[in-house]
Amino acid sequence: MIKITNLRKSYNGIDAVNIGHLELHPGEVIGLVGNNGAGKTTLFRLILDLIRCNEGEILSKGNSITQSEDWKSYTAAYIDEGFLIDYLTPEEFFYFVGKLNQLSKADVDDFLSSYRVFFDEAILNKGKYIRDFSKGNQFKIGIIAALLGNPELLILDEPFANLDPSTQLRLVDMIKTMAMERKMCIIVSSHDINHVSEVSSRILLMEKGSIIKDIIGGESAYAEMVDYFKIR
């Protein structure tokens, strides 16, 4: 799905991202961990063509992401509030994103009703603009909007950070199901090594812009991460 070769992005002479070779495949749930400033968000921005790299290239399904915009039709992401149009109501925002993905209002309504539990009555029909919602609820709106287009590649930056515990667990379930059933490639970054080891099939550990560990998810991964972070 994603193939990264010799990718380098530096600011003021210091490498923010420096990855020689990385391949991501459909059906994988990749957990990206690392300390603050390790380069996780920068890597996401590079994959989404929001930042220009100094060197190297990123291929999505074999095509360079800078040359063509085709990747947008099967890629969705939620990184921060900069991905939400804050002066719309959630419904308007969902219809807007839905329209861009060739979904009619009815389709969107159908979709939303299947996520009613996730929303927990806190988001729909509230008569508020997105900017008036709490941070956690904004996150929920962002995540669901990202799922609207039935993407094949989903990127979430620290999704567990702002959600309440029940939603966190629901999200873990959702991610695992989607990756398995729809063969989605999902990249999640987090500081929560518990959730990350539970949800990921593959864990990438980033430090100072490079990927220093690429391990299979699960119990052993958890132990390895604890080990790594304890020493830091």
Next chain:
Amino acid sequence: MNLSVFLNHQWLNFWRARNANKSLAIQIILGIFYFLIFVEIAAIGIVLPFLLKEKMPKTNPISIYTSYLIYYFLIGLLARFQLQELPSLSIQPYLSQNIQRKYMLRFLNTRSLVHYINFLPLFVFIPFIIVVVVPSYGPIAAICFFIALFSLVLNNHFLNMYIKRKTINNAWFFFAVLIFIAALKGLDYLKILSFEKASSSLFTTILNYPILCLIPVAMAILVFIVNNQYLKSHLYIEELISENKKKESKNFTFLNRLGDIGEMIALDLKLIFRNKRPKSLVVLSGVLLLYGFLFYPKYLATSNFSALFFFALLITGIFISNYGQFLFSWQSSHFDGMMTYNTNMHQYIKAKFSLFLTVCSLQFLIASFYGLMSWRLLPLQLAAYLYSVGVNSFVTIYVSTFNYRYLDLRKSASMNFQGIGAMQWLQSLLITFGPALVFYLLDHFAGFWYAVLGVSLPGIAGLVFHESIIFWLVSQFKIRKYKILEGFRER
């Protein structure tokens, strides 16, 4: 907790605001601009009495001056709606600190007073009073007169604050007062009721019985107390700025049929209606449509078609110029998102162009009523319209790809120079004076119809070849896309 500490913080805030130091040149130019305005008003204040004596030697200058005072205060109130901001937001960080409420109230009241609109009256009143009132009525009467006038100014000030806090829908109130003023003037003109005479006798009575100046003082104190009481009981974050209307999801059905482009246009429209800065900017441009009444007659009389064309350009193209200046910056807070949604750049830019086309056409249609003034205005406006949509729209889109500044949409548009750099000034000049100059030259050397044709042709060409032009614009945009994204992330 001293009042001076609050004021000191405000002072620091002013100088340390994110973009305050970014363009020193702009700051200097602004400073000179403001200074000049002050000097002009002061000059008017000083020269006025002599002017009055000269032009109307028979009538008592005081009666003329006082008869217009009522308009001064009413218009002052209007001006304050637009220009004066509530200092409420600045109080947020202090609410949770160990500071007593009375100090914060004191701060809010004092802070709001420090505004140039409260210093202007000094320049308008004092010179006149010294030159005319003192000799006729004596110093005591003059002082009391000044006290009365300044109390009315304070009255206006706190009244405005109170109204703004109660969030009586600003737009309606503004137009209501505007219509009220127009009505007063109209009644006066038709000699049905003379408010000017009433105003004049009112203020002259104060001059004759100086003790009456206490009445305006009492009014001012009353409004101040009412304002203060309201503040005292509403010193909560959410009540300082009350915005509790239930928000409706809007659906522009006719735009839905236009696919992705329709979605983008709907998005732009919602942006304009739901955010303070773009809304006031667009309303201002709407008001500019009426400028034809001001300028057309004058230049029609002298058949100065170049000047008429210049104003026609303004009238038909003001939306493009105002809104287009910050075309991408309006969406700076979610530009990251815009670039990742499932839409391509071509659609995005085409949508912007379509928005320009639609609004411009609307403006052109409305402005066609000016044709009643003179038929010659119609071809002029048509040429201006064609040029605006065929050339200026693309020029504006092109120039905005150079704009990397983040815009905060929640602040008001008046006196808000965030995001304005040299580029904006240059662009405004390019799109108005450029074609006007061309028109002038053609008109001068070839004639009216050649000039009209000469300016319309580029416009028509632009419309015919718009797809290719948009293609080119997209490639330009892509070159600078990363810089734009980076600039918008820096708040």
